[in-house]
Amino acid sequence: MADPLSIFLTALSPMNVMLALLGVLAGTVIGALPGLSATMAIAVLVPFTFVMDPASGLIMLGAIYTGAIYGGAFAAILVNTPGTPSAIATTFDGFPMAKRGDGDLAVTLATIASVVGGLVGAILLMTLSPKLATLALAFQSTEYFWLAILGLTLIATLSQGNVVKGMIGGMFGLFLSMIGVAVIGGDVRFTAGMPSMLGGIDIVAALIGLYCIPVLINMVASAGQHLEPAPARGFRFFEALGIALRDWINLLRSSIIGTLVGILPGAGGSIASLISYAEARRASPRSENFGKGEPSGLLATESANNATVGGGFIPTLVLGIPGTPPDAVIMGALMVQGIRTGPALFQSGDGTVYIFMLGLLIATLLMLPIGLIVGRYAFRFIANVPKAMLVPLIAYMTVVGSFAIHSNPHDVLVMVVTGLIGWIAARGGYGASPIVLGLVLGQIAEQGFMRAWMIGGARGDFMGQLLLNRPISWGIVALILLTLCLPLLRMRRQAQPVQAATVRVGHRPDMPGLVGAVVFLLLAAWILLQARTLSTMAAAFPLAVGAAMAMLSLLQILRSWRGRVTTDPEGASDDATGRGAVLAMTMLLWALLFPVLGMFTTSLLACVILTMTGQFGRLTTRQMVIYGLGVLMMVSAFYLLMVRVLNIPMPIGLLP
Amino acid sequence: MLETTKFGNLIGAAATMLAISASTAFAWPDGAVNYIIPFNAGGESDITARYQQPYFKEATGQDLIVQYLPGAGGAQAWSGLNGYNGDGMTIMGTNLPHIVLQPLLQDPGYQTDDITNVYMFHFTPDALLVQKDSPFQSVQDVIEAATQNPGSVIAGGTGTNSANHVANQVFTNETGAETTYIPYSGTGATESGLLGGEVDVLWGYTTVAARQADSVRMLAVATDERHPLFPDVPTFKELGIDMVGGAYRGIAVPSSTPEELRQQLSDTIGKINADPEFRKRMEADGYAMIDVPYQEMAAFMADRKAAYEKVAEQLNSQN
Numbered sequence: 007m008a009d010p011l012s013i014f015l016t017a018l019s020p021m022n023v024m025l026a027l028l029g030v031l032a033g034t035v036i037g038a039l040p041g042l043s044a045t046m047a048i049a050v051l052v053p054f055t056f057v058m059d060p061a062s063g064l065i066m067l068g069a070i071y072t073g074a075i076y077g078g079a080f081a082a083i084l085v086n087t088p089g090t091p092s093a094i095a096t097t098f099d100g101f102p103m104a105k106r107g108d109g110d111l112a113v114t115l116a117t118i119a120s121v122v123g124g125l126v127g128a129i130l131l132m133t134l135s136p137k138l139a140t141l142a143l144a145f146q147s148t149e150y151f152w153l154a155i156l157g158l159t160l161i162a163t164l165s166q167g168n169v170v171k172g173m174i175g176g177m178f179g180l181f182l183s184m185i186g187v188a189v190i191g192g193d194v195r196f197t198a199g200m201p202s203m204l205g206g207i208d209i210v211a212a213l214i215g216l217y218c219i220p221v222l223i224n225m226v227a228s229a230g231q232h233l234e235p236a237p238a239r240g241f242r243f244f245e246a247l248g249i250a251l252r253d254w255i256n257l258l259r260s261s262i263i264g265t266l267v268g269i270l271p272g273a274g275g276s277i278a279s280l281i282s283y284a285e286a287r288r289a290s291p292r293s294e295n296f297g298k299g300e301p302s303g304l305l306a307t308e309s310a311n312n313a314t315v316g317g318g319f320i321p322t323l324v325l326g327i328p329g330t331p332p333d334a335v336i337m338g339a340l341m342v343q344g345i346r347t348g349p350a351l352f353q354s355g356d357g358t359v360y361i362f363m364l365g366l367l368i369a370t371l372l373m374l375p376i377g378l379i380v381g382r383y384a385f386r387f388i389a390n391v392p393k394a395m396l397v398p399l400i401a402y403m404t405v406v407g408s409f410a411i412h413s414n415p416h417d418v419l420v421m422v423v424t425g426l427i428g429w430i431a432a433r434g435g436y437g438a439s440p441i442v443l444g445l446v447l448g449q450i451a452e453q454g455f456m457r458a459w460m461i462g463g464a465r466g467d468f469m470g471q472l473l474l475n476r477p478i479s480w481g482i483v484a485l486i487l488l489t490l491c492l493p494l495l496r497m498r499r500q501a502q503p504v505q506a507a508t509v510r511v512g513h514r515p516d517m518p519g520l521v522g523a524v525v526f527l528l529l530a531a532w533i534l535l536q537a538r539t540l541s542t543m544a545a546a547f548p549l550a551v552g553a554a555m556a557m558l559s560l561l562q563i564l565r566s567w568r569g570r571v572t573t574d575p576e577g578a579s580d581d582a583t584g585r586g587a588v589l590a591m592t593m594l595l596w597a598l599l600f601p602v603l604g605m606f607t608t609s610l611l612a613c614v615i616l617t618m619t620g621q622f623g624r625l626t627t628r629q630m631v632i633y634g635l636g637v638l639m640m641v642s643a644f645y646l647l648m649v650r651v652l653n654i655p656m657p658i659g660l661l662p
Numbered sequence: 663m664l665e666t667t668k669f670g671n672l673i674g675a676a677a678t679m680l681a682i683s684a685s686t687a688f689a690w691p692d693g694a695v696n697y698i699i700p701f702n703a704g705g706e707s708d709i710t711a712r713y714q715q716p717y718f719k720e721a722t723g724q725d726l727i728v729q730y731l732p733g734a735g736g737a738q739a740w741s742g743l744n745g746y747n748g749d750g751m752t753i754m755g756t757n758l759p760h761i762v763l764q765p766l767l768q769d770p771g772y773q774t775d776d777i778t779n780v781y782m783f784h785f786t787p788d789a790l791l792v793q794k795d796s797p798f799q800s801v802q803d804v805i806e807a808a809t810q811n812p813g814s815v816i817a818g819g820t821g822t823n824s825a826n827h828v829a830n831q832v833f834t835n836e837t838g839a840e841t842t843y844i845p846y847s848g849t850g851a852t853e854s855g856l857l858g859g860e861v862d863v864l865w866g867y868t869t870v871a872a873r874q875a876d877s878v879r880m881l882a883v884a885t886d887e888r889h890p891l892f893p894d895v896p897t898f899k900e901l902g903i904d905m906v907g908g909a910y911r912g913i914a915v916p917s918s919t920p921e922e923l924r925q926q927l928s929d930t931i932g933k934i935n936a937d938p939e940f941r942k943r944m945e946a947d948g949y950a951m952i953d954v955p956y957q958e959m960a961a962f963m964a965d966r967k968a969a970y971e972k973v974a975e976q977l978n979s980q981n
Contacts, residue, residue, distance in 0.1 A: 045703060049728055056716055143858035187734045187768070189847045192822030192977075194768050201741055201771025205733025271850050325857065326873045327850045334850070335703040341947070342712045348873050412731045414742065449847075457844055461860065464816050464842035654729075655696055655752055657745075 013357050016061060017364035025058075025066040026369040030376050033073020038081050038089045038384065040214045041407020042652075044074035044332045050652055052339045060343040061358045065365030067339060071332045072124055072315045072369055075275055076377060079116040079308055084109055084233070084388040085400055087218040091209060092275025092311035094442060095283040095303070097217060098164070102299030107234030109389060113381035114246040115301055116308040117374060119257060122250070123309030124370035126261035127268065127316025131323075132363045138269055138317075139324035145270050147461070148472055151454030152482040153270075154447040157277055159489045160284050161440040164297065170562050171519065172440045174526050175431065177555040179444020180451070181533060182207050182424075184548055189449070190456045191544030196536060202416045211408040211417040212424045212445055216438040218404045219425025219593065225397055226585040229622040232396055233389045241378050249301050256286050256302050257309050264310030268317020274330050275311040276446050282310035288492055316366065323347050323359060394629075395636050397589070397620030398613035405596055405609065406644050413654045415601040422597045426590055434522030452547040459546070520566035523559045530556035588619050604659025606645050613637045690750045690926055694725040697913075698754040700739030702732045705849055706786055706869055706949075707755045707911055713943060714783075717934040734770065735821055736760050740914075741771030743778075748918030750927060758782075758910035759825055759970045762963075766974040767823050774967065780924045781931040782912035782954035782962065784944060786867035788829040788884035788905065789895075793856055794877055796863075801882045801901055804863055808839035817841040818852045818861035825909040826852075826865035828973050829884065835976070836903045867908060868892065872948030884908055891948055907969070912954070928956035 016022065036047045048067050055063025078093035083100035096116065103112040130138065145153075158176060165172020185196045186206030197203035225232055250257060260282035267278035286306035287296040296303045318329030326348030328334035337347050345351070345358060388396065408421035428438045455472075462471030473479050533552035537545045592615050600608035617633050618625075625633075645662075648654045656662075695718070701707050711728045718726040731739040736757060746752040761777050764770040792798045798807070808815040819826025822845045830843045844861055846852045849870065856864040857877055864870070864878075868889050871880040880895045884905045888897055898905035913931055915924060932955050934940055941951055954962045 045730070049703060049730065052712065052715075052728070143854055146855065146858050146860040187737070187770075189821060190845050192767065192845075201769065204741070204770055205738035208733075271854055272848075321854075325854070327853050331703055334705075334708070338703060338709045338712045341709055342715070346873070348875060349877055350875055412733070412738070413729070414731065414738075453847060457846075457860075460842060460844055461816055464813050655746060658747055 013360045013364060016357075017065070017361045017368065022062050022065050022361075022365055023368060023372075025062055026069040026365055027372055027376070029066040029069025030073035030369050030372050031380070033070035033075075034077035034080075034373070034376060034380055036070070037074030037077025038380075039403060039407055040081050040087050040089050040218065041210060041404070041410050043090060043210070043411070044071045045335055046410065046652065047074060048332050048335045048339075052335065052342075055339060056342065060340075060345065061361040061365070063339065063343070064336070064358070064362040065369065067336050068315075068319075068362060068366040069369035069372075071336070072312060072366065073373065073376075074332075075311050075315055076117070076120040076124075076308070076373055078311070079120065080113065080381065080384050083112045083116060083304075084385060085218065086221045087400075087404075088213055090275070091213060091446065092279055092314070093307070094213065094276050094439075094446070095279040095307040096311075098283065098297050098307075098439070099300050099303035102297070103301070103304065104233050104385075106299060108299070109233055109385045110382065111242045111246055111301075112304060113385050114241050114243055114378060115249060115304050117377035117381060118246055118250045119260075119305045119308035120312040120377065121370055121374050122257050123261045123264050123312035124315060124373065125367065126258070126309075127265045127313035128363065128367045128370055129316070130265050131316040131319050132360075132367070135320050135324050138266075138320050141266065141269050142271060142321040142325060142327065142329070144478055146476075147454045147457035148476050149454075149478050149482065150270070150272065150450050151458060151472075152479050152486070153267075153273065153277065153281075154451035154454060156284075156482055156486050156489070157280050157447045158443060158451070159486055160280055161443055162490060163284065163287060164439045164443070165437060168435060168437075170558055170565060171434075171436050171522075174523070174555060174558045174562060175436045175438075175440035176444040177551055177558065178431075178436075178526065178529070179441040179446075180448040180551045181529070181548075181555070182212065182441070182445045183448025184452065184551070188540075188544040189453055190460075191541045193540045193544035195540060195544060195548065196533070207420055207424065207445065208408075208411055208417050209446055210411050211421040213442060214404050214408050215421035215423070215425030216428040216442055218400065219422065219590075220429045220432055220438065222397060222401055222404075222593075223429055223586040223589055225393055225400075226589050226619050229393075231389070232393060241382060243378065250305060253302050253305055256289070257305055259289075260286060260306040260310040261313045264313025265317035267310070268314030268329055269320045271321055271327050271329050272450065274318075275314045277450075278314045278317075279307035279311040280443070280446075282306045284489055288489060312370070319363075319366075323351055325349070392620075394617045394621040394625075394633055398616040398637055399640055401589075401593060401596075401616050402609055402613055402641065402644065405593075405600070405612075406605075406648060409600075409605070410648060410652065410654055413656075415597070415657055418597040418600070422593045426594070429590075431522060434518040435516070436519075436522055436526075456543060456546065460543070514569050516566040516569060520563060523562035523566060526555055527559035527563070530559060585619050589616065592616060592619070600659065601657040602659055604661040605648075605656050606641065607659070607661040609641050609645070610637070613641055690923055691722055691724045693751060694727050695722075695750070696729055696752045697726050698729050698731050698739055698752065700731055700733075700736035700755055700757070702848065703730055706867065706909070707757065709947070710784060710911060710944065710949065711755060713940065714931075714934055717937055717940055718930070721930055721933050735764065735824065737764050737770035737772070740764075740777060743772070743914060744776060744917045746916045748916040748920065748923075750915065750919060750923045752916065753927065754914050756912045756914040757825075758785075758912075758966055759828055760909075762967050762970045763823050763828070763974055763977075766971065767978055774963075776917065777914045778917050778919065778924065779912050779914045779959050779963065780928045780956045781935075782910050782952055782959070783931055783935050784949045784951050785908045785910040786869050786948070787889065787908040787950050788825070789866055789868050789871055790833075790881045791856060791864040791866050791871060791874075791878045792862070792881060793859065794879055796879065798863065798881065801896075801898070801903070804881065805837050805839040808841050809837075812840035813842045815839070815841045815863060816844060816861045817863050817865055818844050818846060818855045819865040820849055820852055821845050821847065823974075823977055825907075827977065828970065829865045829905070829907070831973050831976055832905055832907075833903070835973075836898075836905060868948035868950070870948075871895075872946070885950055889948070889950060890945055908950070910952070910966070924956050 036042045078090035081089035082093040082096035086101040088094045161176045263282040264278040321327045322333040462468030537548040596612040
């Protein structure tokens with residue numbers, strides 16, 4: 007092994023520190039834009055690293071990765087849209103904080119949490135890699151199944167007092183995750199005969215739609231500001247630091263959960279942050295504040311997702327099995343540089359890997375100044391830009407972002423349609439978050455269970471394979487039971503059963519909820535019918551999901567009929583107006599027309615319409631000129647970014 | 663007078679345009695070329711594309727930009743291939759048996775003949791792998807265990823109706839040994855399945871054995887001759903099992919791509935493939951080099967199609 011001093015000096019060379027700085031900055035910006043992912047940014051930049059010294063190139067890629075995971079928090083906090091799937095849980099408390107005017111505090115908290123999480127992950131990577139890598143192998147199909155179920159139990163906590171509707175939403179999400187070619191069985195499922203649906207519903211596209219479209223519709227529905235306007239003030243750094251220090255147990259726990267989940271190939275940042283969110287809520291004395299803008303929730307998710315960066319490198323470097331998709335690209339870059347990851351790496355005496363780890367640590371520290379500065383401007387910008395500009399900007403980002411995932415126009419349509427479905431479902435009290443949980447965890451749950459079933463069948467011991475002989479699974483199942491039962495226990499201990507969540511409002515049936523339940527019942531019937539044509543392997547999960555959805559829908563029909571109106575924080579707030587309808591139509595036409603007309607032209611037209619939709623009151627000539635120029639600049643800038651910088655092939659339209 | 667000038671201008675303009683279009687045809691590539699990989703990053707398709715990247719730049723002076731369009735085992739990308747401009751600026755990775763099996767077994771939105779392959783540059787030979795502590799020392803051990811107790815040997819692999827699945831089926835056909843095939847999503851997942859002991863044997867490739875080095879033992883490899891990296895590992899043929907094959911990888915273009923561009927691309931890839939440095943690096947990772955240029959593609963594809971059709975029928979009847 008190369009000597010520690012030279013490793014230290016190389017990692018700290020001005021060139022490498024500058025690359026780390028640039029990487030973090032680029033990553034933060036890319037991560038903040040929904041749809042543009044760390045994987046994409048790294049893949050585009052890999053060729054440039056070939057001309058660099060291997061260690062420098064790797065430091066830059068690692069810095070982009072960690073920056074992107076952190077950047078996802080911005081969009082989550084300020085626009086309620088996770089910039090990356092890792093930031094899904096950050097929306098739960100981040101957006102409510104921003105909404106009430108604490109966006110600056112939320113961004114600073116996210117920065118501190120991300121730095122702490124990133125440091126814990128990187129330090130564990132540097133010190134305990136070989137030992138921790140065995141965890142990646144101890145986790146097998148069975149454990150992934152239980153892990154997914156643990157994630158799904160969050161539905162119960164997220165759907166506050168409206169558990170049946172939440173579970174129906176979760177089942178709907180699971181259904182969405184099954185669309186396309188089944189990995190196990192190979193059957194084509196639920197595509198309704200459309201070849202474009204074979205690849206299934208892209209999680210990122212659906213995320214953007216489910217979270218962002220309702221936000222956009224809400225924005226045009228009322229004249230008020232998107233976020234509480236904030237007075238010009240500092241970073242609120244010491245205030246945030248105080249909150250973080252008081253909550254250090256939560257920070258540390260979430261960082262360790264994040265690192266451990268990051269080690270599991272195929273789990274990733276979204277699951278890490280969801281699980282640490284659930285744990286933070288369970289342990290917190292303020293658990294009823296979670297989901298309403300509780301800083302602890304934000305600290306938990308942001309420390310956990312950045313900890314997965316270091317965690318993910320552990321199996322990548324030690325076992326040669328990439329922990330996350332960006333790790334896979336970095337592993338490819340390492341191989342091209344002639345560095346073979348895997349068992350031989352740590353014995354090879356090559357210092358590059360240690361320089362890289364140290365570089366990752368430095369990049370994580372650099373997130374603090376960069377994040378504070380970027381965050382301050384991002385918050386001011388989102389809070390102060392007039393709606394007439396903000397609406398087209400966010401709408402354009404959703405279209406560009408969902409297109410950029412695979413340069414596929416189909417994903418844009420998926421984004422808009424799932425978004426509209428999500429918005430309509432929310433009108434009936436079926437929130438977006440349970441749907442997202444089902445979608446994100448569905449494939450992990452299904453494949454894990456089916457494999458355990460097949461292997462258990464072959465070994466003649468299904469229960470042993472699923473649970474009895476698997477001590478790690480016992481632990482996860484215990485956590486599941488704890489998460490589900492603790493709220494009940496707590497309620498009993500308080501002696502005064504809190505019935506507030508479900509209030510019976512007279513005898514008026516909850517019509518929107520009822521209609522929703524009927525639609526879900528019909529969907530369940532269709533799932534069950536379709537499942538009969540599938541092979542056993544591909545049909546088992548749809549049958550279970552369909553049956554559960556049918557039963558829950560029947561139960562909900564009954565509840566809605568008896569007038570059990572419940573308050574859903576996500577569903578109750580918005581009010582349909584003509585503007586909302588215009589926005590929905592514009593988005594739909596945008597998605598349908600841009601492959602024909604061309605991205606630039608269609609986007610320009612759509613943005614002009616949306617500027618007018620987002621404008622309240624009379625438009626002065628001066629405003630008109632400013633807005634016109636603003637829209638033109640914005641559309642051109644992102645179009646050029648995609649075509650020239652990211653090299654995303656555009657559909658061949660009639661016009662650019 | 664006026665008329666003739668106009669006419670003259672027109673001819674001049676037309677001539678200029680012709681000259682421009684002719685020169686662009688020969689100036690390929692006149693910018694960065696997008697190389698779409700129909701799978702996630704980190705797999706063999708991705709890594710070999712990365713290996714080609716610097717040589718492509720050397721050969722053409724232009725960047726080769728690797729992009730990922732995963733979904734439906736590659737079908738997502740292949741069904742959209744012909745929608746791209748046929749100007750040589752977008753090329754796509756193509757994999758066998760995928761592009762033959764998928765249309766045979768379901769409707770993936772494309773037909774095998776819709777894919778214009780211009781070059782097949784390597785394949786990863788099928789290999790039967792076990793963990794280093796496995797009781798199976800030879801292929802014979804596996805066959806015995808699977809024959810005595812059909813279905814008791816658990817074999818992992820990537821996906822359903824995939825190259826690994828085909829290998830498992832051909833193995834059963836040739837030896838009568840019945841295994842339980844467990845599909846995973848992605849090579850990485852299969853490796854942790856094998857190393858973690860979830861599966862008894864793994865249908866993988868020589869590349870997996872190269873990467874995992876001492877953690878796994880390769881029992882046999884599906885090549886004609888022994889692979890240079892593994893001189894001690896027998897081929898299936900030597901063991902009396904008629905199995906030669908694996909996952910072939912090549913490059914395809916949209917069907918609107920003109921003949922001369924296809925030829926040019928084929929020549930470029932051939933040139934990269936001939937580079938001794940490139941070959942050495944590919945072989946060190948366990949890849950087996952092949953050279954199927956554009957002119958020989960039709961014959962190669964016909965041969966492979968015939969080989970997969972029988973297996974496809976069997977896989978179909980199992981579902």
